[in-house]
Amino acid sequence: MLEFFEEFPEMSRVSLRDFKKVIDSAFRSFSRNNGETIESFFDPILWFLIWFEKLLLNTPWPIIILVVAGLCYLGARSWKLSLGSVLTFTLIGYLGMWQDTMSTMALISVATLLCISIGIPLGVWMARSDRVQSFVMPILDVMQTIPIFVYLLPVLMLLGIGKVPGLIAVCVYAMPPIVRLTNLGIRLVDKDVLEAADAFGADKKQRLLGVQIPLALPNIFAGVNQTIMMALAMVVIASMIGVRGLGIPVLQAIQNQYLALGLMNGLAIVALAIIFDRVLQGYGKRLQKGREGNKND
Amino acid sequence: MTDSKISIKGLYKVFGDRPNDAIQNILNGMSKEQLLNKHGNILGLNNINIDVPAKQLHVIMGLSGSGKSTLIRHINRLIEPTIGKVIIDGNNIMEMSKEELREFRRHKASMVFQKFGLLPHRNVVQNVSYGLLVQGVDEGEAKERTKVWIDKVGLTGFEKYYPAQLSGGMQQRVGLARALATDAEILLMDEAFSALDPLIRTNMQDILLGLQKELHKTIIFITHDLDEALRLGDEISFLRDGKVIQRGNPQDIILRPADDYINDFIKDINRGRVLKVSSIMEKETMTLGPKIISSTSIEEALQIIVSSNKGLVTVVDAKGKTIGKVTLENAITSIARSSRDKLKKPNYK
Numbered sequence: 001m002l003e004f005f006e007e008f009p010e011m012s013r014v015s016l017r018d019f020k021k022v023i024d025s026a027f028r029s030f031s032r033n034n035g036e037t038i039e040s041f042f043d044p045i046l047w048f049l050i051w052f053e054k055l056l057l058n059t060p061w062p063i064i065i066l067v068v069a070g071l072c073y074l075g076a077r078s079w080k081l082s083l084g085s086v087l088t089f090t091l092i093g094y095l096g097m098w099q100d101t102m103s104t105m106a107l108i109s110v111a112t113l114l115c116i117s118i119g120i121p122l123g124v125w126m127a128r129s130d131r132v133q134s135f136v137m138p139i140l141d142v143m144q145t146i147p148i149f150v151y152l153l154p155v156l157m158l159l160g161i162g163k164v165p166g167l168i169a170v171c172v173y174a175m176p177p178i179v180r181l182t183n184l185g186i187r188l189v190d191k192d193v194l195e196a197a198d199a200f201g202a203d204k205k206q207r208l209l210g211v212q213i214p215l216a217l218p219n220i221f222a223g224v225n226q227t228i229m230m231a232l233a234m235v236v237i238a239s240m241i242g243v244r245g246l247g248i249p250v251l252q253a254i255q256n257q258y259l260a261l262g263l264m265n266g267l268a269i270v271a272l273a274i275i276f277d278r279v280l281q282g283y284g285k286r287l288q289k290g291r292e293g294n295k296n297d
Numbered sequence: 298m299t300d301s302k303i304s305i306k307g308l309y310k311v312f313g314d315r316p317n318d319a320i321q322n323i324l325n326g327m328s329k330e331q332l333l334n335k336h337g338n339i340l341g342l343n344n345i346n347i348d349v350p351a352k353q354l355h356v357i358m359g360l361s362g363s364g365k366s367t368l369i370r371h372i373n374r375l376i377e378p379t380i381g382k383v384i385i386d387g388n389n390i391m392e393m394s395k396e397e398l399r400e401f402r403r404h405k406a407s408m409v410f411q412k413f414g415l416l417p418h419r420n421v422v423q424n425v426s427y428g429l430l431v432q433g434v435d436e437g438e439a440k441e442r443t444k445v446w447i448d449k450v451g452l453t454g455f456e457k458y459y460p461a462q463l464s465g466g467m468q469q470r471v472g473l474a475r476a477l478a479t480d481a482e483i484l485l486m487d488e489a490f491s492a493l494d495p496l497i498r499t500n501m502q503d504i505l506l507g508l509q510k511e512l513h514k515t516i517i518f519i520t521h522d523l524d525e526a527l528r529l530g531d532e533i534s535f536l537r538d539g540k541v542i543q544r545g546n547p548q549d550i551i552l553r554p555a556d557d558y559i560n561d562f563i564k565d566i567n568r569g570r571v572l573k574v575s576s577i578m579e580k581e582t583m584t585l586g587p588k589i590i591s592s593t594s595i596e597e598a599l600q601i602i603v604s605s606n607k608g609l610v611t612v613v614d615a616k617g618k619t620i621g622k623v624t625l626e627n628a629i630t631s632i633a634r635s636s637r638d639k640l641k642k643p644n645y646k
Contacts, residue, residue, distance in 0.1 A: 196414030199373055200428045200479070201402030210430075214418045288418075 031158045042164045045114065049163055053106035053244075057099060064102070065089050072275065076282025081275075088271045097246065097268050104235055104245035104272065111167055111231045115175040116224060123182025123223075124208065133183065140176040148173065148237055156241060166243030170234040177226035185219025186212045221284035225277060232273045301348035302515045303355075303372065303483065308345040308381030310367055310539075313338035316379045329538065341367045343539040345381070349532075351482075352513040358526040359536030365519045366411075368536065369487050372517060373406045374398055385483070403432045407476035411488035413468045415460040415475075421447065422456045424471050428479035446474040450504060466497035470504070477508070484516045491520065502528055523562055527551075527571045535559055548576040569596035569632045577631045578612045578621030585622055586610045599628050 011019070056064065068089060069082040092101050126133045151172060155165045189212050197211045213220070239247025246265045253262030311319045311332075319338040323329075329340045342364050349355045359365040370376040372383055374390050383390040385405065393401060407428060415424050425447055426439035434442070447453060450470040460468050469489060476484055490498045502525065509516065520526050526533050527547040535543040535550070543555035551571055554560040575591035586607035589598055591614055602610050602625050612621040 192410060192412045192414045193416060195375060196408070196410055196416075197427075197431075198375060199402060199408040199410075199414075199485075200431050200475075201399045201404075202431050203399060206431055211416065214416075217418075 027154065027157065031154075035158050039159055039164070042159070042168075045110070045167065046164050049106060049110045049167065052110060053103055056102040056106050061093055061098060068275075072279050075279035077286065078278075078282060081278050081282070085275050088275065092268050092271065095264055097249075097265060100244070100246045100249060100265065101268055101272070103243075104232075104247070104269070107163075107167065107170065107235070107238065107243060107245055108228065108231050108272070108276075111170045111174060112224070112228050114167070114171055115178055115227045115231070118171075119175050119178035119223070119227070120182050120220065123179045123220075124186060124213075126179065126183040127186035127212075136179070140179060143172050144176045148234075152241065161242040163243055165241050166238035169241065170231050170238055173234050174227045174230040177230065178220070178223035181219045181223030181226070182216065185216030185223075188219065189215045217287055218284065221280065221287075225280050225284075228276050228280070229273055232269055232276075235269055300350055302351035302353075302385065303347075303349040303517070304382075304384040305345050305347045305368075305371070306382040306384065308342055308368075308371060308383065309340070309379045310342040310364075310371070310376065310381075311338050311379045312341050320379045341539050342371070342378070342381075345539075345541060347534055347541065347544070349515060349517065351515050353531045354509055354516040354518060354529055356518045356520060356526040356530030356533045357536055358520055358523060358530075358533050360521050362538075363536040364539040365521075365536050366487055367539075369485050369517055369519050372483075372485055373402055373408060403428070404479065405481050406483040406485055407479045407481040408485040408487065409469070409472045409476045409489040411491055413460070413465075413472045413492075415468060415471055417460055420457050420459050421452055421463075421471055424460065425452075425474045425478050427475055432479065443474070443478050446478045449477070449508065450474045464497075465493050466501060469493060469501060473501075473504070477512070482515055484514045486516060486518045488519050488521065490525065491522065498522075498525070505529065523566060527566065547571055548573060552576055567596075569599065570594055572631060574598045574610070574612050574623050574628075575621075577627055578623050579627065580620070581611070581622040582619055584611045584619050588613050588617075588619075590615065591620065595623075595628050595631060598623055599625075599632075602628060 010016075065086055069086050072082040072085045073079070089101075092098060122136065126136050148169060152165065152169055155168050159165045159168075193215065194207065194211060197207050202210065235243075235245055236247040236250050239245060239251050246269050249261050249265040250269075252258065253265070309320055309323065310316075311323070313319065313336070315336075316338065319332055319336055319340075322332060322336070323340060323343075327335075329343065332338050332340055345368060347355070347357075357365050357368060367376060371378050371381075372385075372390070374383070374393070378391060381391070385401075390398070390401065416427065419427070422440055422443060425443040426434075426436070429439035429442060430436065447456060450473055452467065452470050452474065455463065455467065460471065463471070469492075472489070476486075490501045493501060505516075506529065518526075518529055520529075527550070530547055532544065532546050533550055534541050535555070537558060543550060543559055545553070548571075550559065551563055551566065551568060554563055572595045573591065574589060574593050574595060577595065578591070586609045587601055587605045588611050589601060591612050593612075598610055602608065602623070609622050609624040611619055612623060614620050
C-alpha cells in the first residue's frame with residue numbers, strides 16, 4: 001500500500017517504448033508516403049519566395065534603396081523616416097550585409113503576406129462564431145507556446161531542410177497575433193454603428209467591408225505589426241534549418257564567439273524591424289485621420 | 298383601419314429563455330410580476346396595438362424601461378417579436394424573408410438613432426450617402442443626390458468633416474440627412490434628440506417640423522420628454538411597463554389624462570401653450586369679439602382677449618366661418634386646472 005504513494009504508477013518501460021515506437025513509425029511511413037505530395041503543395045509558395053529573393057538580389061542596390069525610401073514616404077509621409085532608412089540601408093551595405101539583408105527581407109515579406117492572407121479571414125470567421133472562436137483559440141495558444149523545435153521536428157521529417165520548413169516555422173509563430181487582433185477588433189466594433197448599418201439594410205458583405213473591417217482596422221494593423229516583429233524574431237531559428245539571411249552569421253557568431261559579427265547582424269535585424277514598424281504605424285495612423293477629431297487633417 | 302400606414306397588432310415581446318412558453322402563460326392570464334418571479338422572463342411589450350395613418354407624426358412617449366426603444370425596433374424588425382404583427386402598407390413585416398426585409402429597410406423605412414450611429418471613418422457626405430450606397434447607387438450619383446439633404450439640414454460647408462469633428466447637434470443633423478436621403482416613406486426616430494442640449498434640441502425639433510411640413514413622411518418618434526412629445530406629435534401613445542396606457546392627440550392627453558400616472562406627468566406642462574382654443578371653446582355662431590383661428594393656443598388667445606375690451610374672442614375655422622367663442626373666464630380656468638391638480642396626491646403605484 002505504501003508503495004503506491006511513494007512510487008508513481010507509471011507505464012512499464014517496455015510498453016512505453018513500444019508506444020513511442022508506434023507513433024514514430026506511423027509518422028515515418030506517413031511522411032514517406034505523402035512527403036512529396038505535401039512538398040508539391042508548397043511549391044507555389046517556394047517559387048514565389050525564390051523569385052522575390054532573386055528580384056531583391058538582382059536589382060541594383062541604389063534602386064532598392066530608392067524604392068525603400070519611397071515606400072517609407074508613401075506609408076508614413078515622413079522625410080525623416082525616409083532619410084533614416086536610406087542611411088540604415090547604406091550602412092548595412094557598407095558593412096557587407098547587403099545580400100543577407102535582402103534574403104531576410106524576402107523571407108519576412110512572404111511570411112507576412114502569408115500570415116495576413118490566412119490570418120485575417122480566420123480572424124473574421126472567429127469573430128462571427130463563438131464556436132469557431134472556442135475551437136481556434138486553444139490552437140493559437142499552442143502555436144505560440146509550443147517550443148519551436150518540437151514542431152520543427154515533424155516539419156523537417158516531412159519536408160527536409162530548406163526554405164519551406166523555415167517559412168512554416170516563421171508563420172506558425174507569427175500568425176497568432178494577426179488572427180487574435182482581427183477577431184478582437186471585429187468583436188469590439190461599436191454595436192450602435194452596426195445596428196445603424198442593419199437598419200439601412202446592409203447585407204453581410206456590406207456589413208463586413210463597409211463597417212466591421214474599417215472600424216477594426218486599428219486593431220488589425222496592430223496585429224500585422226506584431227506579426228512582422230515576431231517573424232523577424234524567428235530569423236535566427238529559421239537559419240538553423242537552412243534559410244539564408246541575417247540569421248546565418250548570427251548563428252556562426254554564437255558558435256565561434258564572434259562578438260562583432262553577431263552584433264552587426266543582430267542590429268541589422270533590429271533596424272529592419274524598426275523601419276517596418278514605423279512605416280506601418282504611420283500608414284495606420286493616416287488611415288484613421290479624422291476619427292480623433294482634430295479639425296486639420 | 299384600412300387607411301393606416303403602420304399597423305401594429307397584438308405585439309408581445311418576452312425576454313429570457315423559452316419565450317414561447319412564457320407567452321402562453323401571459324395569454325392564459327399570468328401577470329408580468331408572476332412571470333418574472335416564476336420563470337425569470339421579462340415581459341418587454343405587452344399586447345401593443347397601434348395604428349398610424351400615413352403622413353402622421355406619431356410620438357411614442359415613455360420613461361426608460363417602458364419598452365419604447367424595443368417597440369420601435371420591431372417596426373423594422375431589428376428585434377424579433379415573440380408574437381404579433383406589424384403591417385405596413387398591407388404587408389406583414391414579420392413574415393418577410395431576409396431579402397424582402399433588406400429591401401424594406403433600404404427603401405421603405407429609415408432610422409435615426411439616439412447615439413447617432415454614424416460611421417466614424419466616413420466624412421459627412423459619405424455618411425449621408427450611406428443608405429444610397431447600401432441600395433447600390435454608385436458613389437458619384439449618391440454624392441449628387443445627398444447635396445440637397447445636406448443643405449436642408451444646414452450642413453453645407455461641413456461636407457468634408459468627420460463625425461468626431463462635429464458637435465452632437467451637428468452629428469444628429471447628419472443622422473437625419475442620412476435617413477431622409479433614402480427617400481423612405483417611413484422615418485423611425487429613436488430618442489433622436491434626447492442626447493442633445495435643450496436649446497439645440499428645440500432647434501432640431503424646428504428643423505424636423507419644417508421638413509415634415511414639406512415632406513409629409515410617416516414618422517414614429519420615440520421620446521421620454523413630454524414637452525417634446527406635445528410639441529411634435531400629431532398623436533401620442535403613452536407607454537408604461539410595455540403597455541400603451543393612453544393614445545390621443547396632445548389636447549386629449551392634457552384635457553383627459555387616462556390615469557393618475559399620466560396626470561402626474563402633465564401637471565408641470567404649460568397648458569396655455571399646448572392647448573388650442575378649439576379644445577375649450579363654447580359653441581357659438583354669432584361673431585361677438587375679435588376673430589381667431591381655432592388652432593390658436595390659449596396663451597395667444599388670452600393676449601387678444603385682454604387687449605380687446607370685449608372679454609371674449611370669436612373662434613373661426615380655417616375657412617373663416619364662426620364656430621365658437623372663448624371667454625376670459627374659460628381661458629383662465631382651462632389653464633388654472635393644473636395648479637389644482639398639484640394639490641392632489643398621486644396614488645399610482
